[in-house]
Amino acid sequence: MSEKIPVGISACLLGDTVRFDGGHKRLTFATEQLTPFVRFEPVCPEMAIGLPTPRPALRLVKQEDDDLHLCFSKDGGEEVTQEMRTWSEQRVKAMHHLCGYILCAKSPSCGMERVRVYEPESNNNRKAGTGIFTEFLRREMPWLPLEEDGRLHDPALRENFVGRICALHEFNQMWKSGLTRARLIAYHSRYKLLLLAHSQEKYRELGPFVASMSQWDSLEAFAFEYRNRLMELMSHPASRRNHTNVLMHAQGYFRRQLSSPQRQELATLIDHYRQGTQPLLVPITILKHYMAEYPHPWLAQQRYFDPYPEALRLRYGQ
Structure with missing residues (x-):
């Protein structure tokens, strides 16, 4: 940071x-x-x-x-x-x-x-x-x-609050450094998986809004409204179901690199998280391991994997 x-x-x-x-x-x-x-x-x-x-x-x-x-x-x-x-x-x-x-x-x-x-x-x-x-x-x-x-x-409310202030801080820094359409689109792209974890429905509503950016006369007015919608979306606590869908989506990026036993192990870890028998940190850790071994530029820039300082240990009990 x-x-x-x-x-x-x-x-x-x-x-x-x-x-x-x-x-x-x-x-x-x-x-x-x-x-x-x-x-x-x-x-x-x-x-x-x-x-x-x-x-x-x-x-x-x-x-x-x-x-x-x-x-x-x-x-x-x-x-x-x-x-x-x-x-x-x-x-x-x-x-x-x-x-x-x-x-x-x-x-x-x-x-x-x-x-x-x-x-x-x-x-x-x-x-x-x-x-x-x-x-x-x-x-x-x-x-x-x-x-x-x-x-x-409350661990869930604590995680949600810290995630929101970090996202808003990055957004404000981007705005302060010079607002452009390319930077706004890049910001939105970095947050795709994290926003899907909070609300798939709201994320799908936000997509067409971002696509309409060029129709706005004022880029600042668009950014102001985007910030409102972003923070409203992230106020919805991320759910176990949504996290599971995001993890399975990320898993798909490694289907060609991983062996059958590796794919099965990862799928099992994600399912154990879905059932509530292990924390979110477990499947995320192995996904980050595969991201390091088989780099993927889009996954590497996703804030979902590092939404806030790891030292806060906010995902340890989820």
């Missing part, structure tokens, strides 16, 4: 003592495993609008206007909704260089989903909200990969 990937993060997840109680929620995966590959840009929206730490807790409250308001949970329930909205609207405009964002779960400012929303009269609540800052972030950059700290403990 030529440079570290810029990723936004809730400051408390890096261990900064910015939470309402004066504490933090340090996320080990971020601070220890991702740090060698990611350049984190920490933000605490509540501190950014001038609130101290420690401070009274904030919560989302649904008022009579049906809008969500950011209010203190005690001492009269004063609100800081406008301050948070004004700051968030301006701050997210300077974040277009980011390739992902890790958010603090349950936070009324940063939560991605299922944030508690309170009703002022009854004090009833339901997990149905999104943090105010996150809402602006999502609105400004709908393509940006977002994930919460708690969800990143």
Whole structure:
């Protein structure tokens, strides 16, 4: 990786003592495993609008206007909704260089989903909200990969998030180096197998869109829309079934070079993965061995085989 990937993060997840109680929620995966590959840009929206730490807790409250308001949970329930909205609207405009964002779960400012929303009269609540800052972030950059700290403990969600930020980083670097039709087509070609692993249906929809590139008056407008579609496709977690189809597709490139016993061994390994009795890494490792022994230029450039730094060990348990 030529440079570290810029990723936004809730400051408390890096261990900064910015939470309402004066504490933090340090996320080990971020601070220890991702740090060698990611350049984190920490933000605490509540501190950014001038609130101290420690401070009274904030919560989302649904008022009579049906809008969500950011209010203190005690001492009269004063609100800081406008301050948070004004700051968030301006701050997210300077974040277009980011390739992902890790958010603090349950936070009324940063939560991605299922944030508690309170009703002022009854004090009833339901997990149905999104943090105010996150809402602006999502609105400004709908393509940006977002994930919460708690969800990143799930191996599949973790792998999916890292795969998306790496793909977006490569796309942004390509755009920055000089956008051309040839570079866009080459990028799409490199990601064919990886995209098929995420969603065969969406990939088939994306193909005709790429083929229509020459019909667009603006190459930048096309790239903007392609990025939206790419990230939406990759938000679908890769499935065992799709991985199996991709592995069988890759196997076909070696049918002439491999002996009958070698072909049978590879087919067996792929089937064991399909049945869930061994991890994805096993058939991929043997395929990479054959790629080294019998080089194929198209396979060699496929991001499917190295979608992110191997040191993260994301495919070891799949």
